[in-house]
Amino acid sequence: MTYKYSLTSLALATVAGLATGAQAQTLEMVVPFSAGGGTDTVARVFEPAFAEALGRTVVIRNNAGASGTIGAAAAAAADADGNTVGYLPIGPVAIQPSLRDTAYDLDSFSYICQTTSTPVFLLQAAEAENASVEDWVGQGTSDRVVYGSSGPGTIPHLAMAAFASEAGLNAVHLPFDGTGTAMNAMAGGEIDLFVDTATVLEANNVTALAVFAGERLDAYPDVPTMAELGYDLDFSVWQGLFGPAGLSEDQLATFASACEASVNSDAFADLAAKTNTGLLFRGPAEFETFVRQNAEMNATILKEAGLVN
Template sequence: MNNQLKLGFKTALAVAAMSAATQAQTLEMVVPFSAGGGTDTVARVFEPPFAAALDRTVVIRNNAGASGTIGAAAVAAAKADGNTIGYLPIGPVAIQPSLRDTAYGLNEFSYICQTTSTPVFLLQASGADKASVQDWVDQGGSGRVVYGSSGPGTIPHLAMAAFASAAQMNAIHLPFDGTGMAMNAMAGGEIDLFVDTATVLEGNDVTALAVFAAERLDAYPDVPTMAEAGFDLEFSVWQGVFGPAGMSEEDKASFSAACKTAVESDAFADLAAKTNTGIRYQGPEEFEAFVRANGQMNADILKEAGLVK
């Protein structure tokens, strides 16, 4: 074997060894909220089948703070070596960068897969004297409507702001520090409308007037869509897997395939059923297009609502 061949052979062995070493390393999955929260709960059910499909050890690291932006920033700043990913929801990715000066934007991520999409409902108190979406539109035209949210820039706020704008209602936004306080305010007649997921619908004395989804949900066949009420609006709480920008196509393909396996697992389906979480898988290209469109839509709504310039 001549020296050139020997050198080439040694180089090939070195590359193979480095690749094997990389794949043997623990894969860190960053969750940008505290342990036990909604995002963390789903991530911990997603992780075992995801890790099994990859045949790698996956460790969840909770990196909470600043509405999820600290954890999201950690993912964006990580080396794109296939050893760090993030399990991130809509807020820190597609809303917060429009509200605050984050250390990242949509270009700082690699898009791996979407895992969930849970539509939200337009809710009123069960004892309200209104029977339809149109009743509230009429109320907002001749008088005023007060709607609550779990905080400025949240999905409940964005969905209601978009609805109020489309319906040209005189609507007043009253933010609360969390859903629980908003539900107390609704029970006391302080607010008229609220938007949130089926978990809030099932856990409180409220009635769903419509769902912000493309089609009626199988679990709630009697609840019309907002489009049926005359407003083509779709809003959901979604989650997905991201990596730092620059991740190799091989790693993205491998992670995406494992993600699909995890999303289709029995454990993930059981959790979704118990928590009213909607399952939705999208691969890298579709997911990136979806997130970018969603981020732009949210930015436009925030601007129209006067929360950003």
């Protein structure tokens, strides 16, 4: 009788352990875009060193749709047992919740680390007659300028809308369904200006007029910052690692340590060199502060651009 009671107690203890979040050997990493895309590509370079530092198997699950919000919702809704994280970029975390009803908000996440921060450039067609930001400001205050974006609410849109507002431009926004079609439109003279990363700069017949960064980039020392030109604007495409709200301090510390090891790995350095991706590690507290401030700034820009009430 006593032996039977002990087995029952053991079974109950096992169930309780599972219910409270026993850590599995396999960690699921949710990526909110399809395989082969920009976020997925970086996540797959990040994963091996991260897994090695953790001493666990990490499996990437692509959960795409609704501008990344489906995957972000899945990461936020997971149990806070240390078995699920999300590798998420700026869009679904710090932009989309201002544009649509999402099943999560900023309080739905535990903030583990930032991994990348890639500044964006103000671009014009290489053959354009204007030669500087000042030229476009002169045109935009006396006539008008047309700028494109890869879609409403994207970083290219937000950065250009903020610049147009600060410079007092009579600017017309022409959204496209992606960067490729926008570049075709720029080549055809449909749009005057565009904002995007160095990858787009290098792949197209365009010229960089300024970079939306705090200081000049080593790879582009001749490109001035927006701040140098009198516009306090800093925009980047960033990514980071999130968990569901409620991760313990020990879990956060363990994940953040492994994250830092991966960001400092040779594989990540190679990625940065090949794709012009900016690497930046921020730990949990600093990352959370940054994300909340970034989301608040983006919400203000969206409101001023008339995209939200």
